[in-house]
Amino acid sequence: MEPEGPPESESSEKSIFFSQQEEEGEEEEDEEGKEPEETGTVNPLLQPALTGDVEGLQKIFEDPENPHHEQAMQLLLEEDIVGRNLLYAACMAGQSDVIRALAKYGVNLNEKTTRGYTLLHCAAAWGRLETLKALVELDVDIEALNFREERARDVAARYSQTECVEFLDWADARLALKKYIAKVSTAVTDTEKGPGKLFKEDKNTILTACRIKNEWLETHLEASINELSEQKQQLEDIVTPIFTKMATPCQVKSAKSVA
Numbered sequence: 001m002e003p004e005g006p007p008e009s010e011s012s013e014k015s016i017f018f019s020q021q022e023e024e025g026e027e028e029e030d031e032e033g034k035e036p037e038e039t040g041t042v043n044p045l046l047q048p049a050l051t052g053d054v055e056g057l058q059k060i061f062e063d064p065e066n067p068h069h070e071q072a073m074q075l076l077l078e079e080d081i082v083g084r085n086l087l088y089a090a091c092m093a094g095q096s097d098v099i100r101a102l103a104k105y106g107v108n109l110n111e112k113t114t115r116g117y118t119l120l121h122c123a124a125a126w127g128r129l130e131t132l133k134a135l136v137e138l139d140v141d142i143e144a145l146n147f148r149e150e151r152a153r154d155v156a157a158r159y160s161q162t163e164c165v166e167f168l169d170w171a172d173a174r175l176a177l178k179k180y181i182a183k184v185s186t187a188v189t190d191t192e193k194g195p196g197k198l199f200k201e202d203k204n205t206i207l208t209a210c211r212i213k214n215e216w217l218e219t220h221l222e223a224s225i226n227e228l229s230e231q232k233q234q235l236e237d238i239v240t241p242i243f244t245k246m247a248t249p250c251q252v253k254s255a256k257s258v259a
Contacts, residue, residue, distance in 0.1 A: 043075055043078060043086065044060065044068045044075065045057065045060065045068075045072070045075045045076055045086050046086060046089060048060075048098075049086045049089050049090045049093070049095065049098050049102075050089055050090070050093045050095065051093075051095075052093075052095045052097055052098055054097050054098060054101045057098065057101060057102065058101065060072050060075075061073075061105055072105075073105065073107075076102065076105070076107065077107070082113050082114050082115065083112070083113035083114040083115075084113055084122075085111070087099065087102060087107065087109070087111075087119055088113075088119065088122050090102070090131075091119050091122040091123045091126065091128060091131050091135075092122060092126050092128075094123075094126070094128040094130065094131050095131070096128075096130045096131045096133070096134040097134075099119070099131060099134050099135065099138070100134055100138070103138050109135060109138055109140045110140055110141045110144060112144070112146075115146060115147045116144075116145060116146035116147040117146045117155075118140065118141070118144045118146075118152070119135055119140065120132065120135050120136075120140050120141075120142060120144065120152040121144070121146055121150070121151075121152045121155050123135060123152075123164075124152040124153065124155045124156035124159075124161060124164045124168065125155045125156065125158075125159050125161070126159075126161075127156075127159070127161040127163070127164055128164075129163050129164055129167060132152075132164055132167055132168065133167065136167075136171045142168065142171050142172060142175060143175075151168075152164075152168055153165060153168035153169065153172065156168060169225060170224075170225050170228075173225045173228040173229060174217070174223075174228055176228070176232060177213065177217065177228050177231055177232045177235075178217065180232055180235065180236070181210050181213050181214055181217075181235065184206060184210055184235070184239050185206075185207065185210045187243070188203050188206050188207060189207075197246065198242075198246055202242045202245075202246075205238065205242065206238065206239055206242060209235055209238045209239070210235070213231055213234075213235050216231060217231075
């Protein structure tokens with residue numbers, strides 16, 4: 001059972017981190033469905049992570065005098081039986097500032113659980129919109145797949161988290177434009193990856209168009225999905241004819257026709 005969905009109750013902080021909510025089917029029932037055994041020792045990072053005590057977390061990580069300082073990273077990355085560390089607890093609790101603060105210590109925000117769920121999947125399932133936004137700002141992989149071959153957007157849809165679905169659709173449209181710009185830029189600057197020989201004028205035309213679209217992205221952070229799609233289409237309208245011309249073999253006139 002993978003704890004991707006919202007719990008029945010959020011009254012207990014420990015239940016937020018340790019609850020096992022989703023039945024994946026009897027055929028998949030195994031040790032992942034078991035509650036982690038109580039050890040009597042509570043991770044000292046758990047309380048500040050769940051309550052949004054960023055200052056408390058920073059003291060543990062940055063104050064050499066703190067009794068948990070040397071083990072801070074180990075405590076942060078300590079996993080439960082299904083591979084979730086405290087970053088997942090922060091996501092479930094919707095503690096976006098905690099995620100931003102901990103990201104500064106070099107943690108892998110794309111780490112997956114044993115069933116392939118990322119922090120983004122987790123935040124999407126629990127409907128933590130602000131946490132989703134924070135993760136996307138931190139450049140996590142929005143295309144990562146879990147064991148069901150689901151992206152975070154698909155998980156949000158499965159749990160009827162409408163706002164999260166809409167946001168991830170927007171993030172996907174923005175990523176599509178960024179990736180197309182990068183792909184085109186690489187094609188015209190790397191001769192081995194390009195479709196053929198490129199005239200200097202055409203190369204400048206494409207690079208200028210890519211620069212303009214990049215600047216547009218930087219200055220239109222709230223652009224709608226339609227606007228992002230329009231910008232991508234405009235760039236495609238410039239690039240496609242040039243690439244088509246490059247890929248078309250030149251016809252060499254025969255000596256007879258010249259004569």
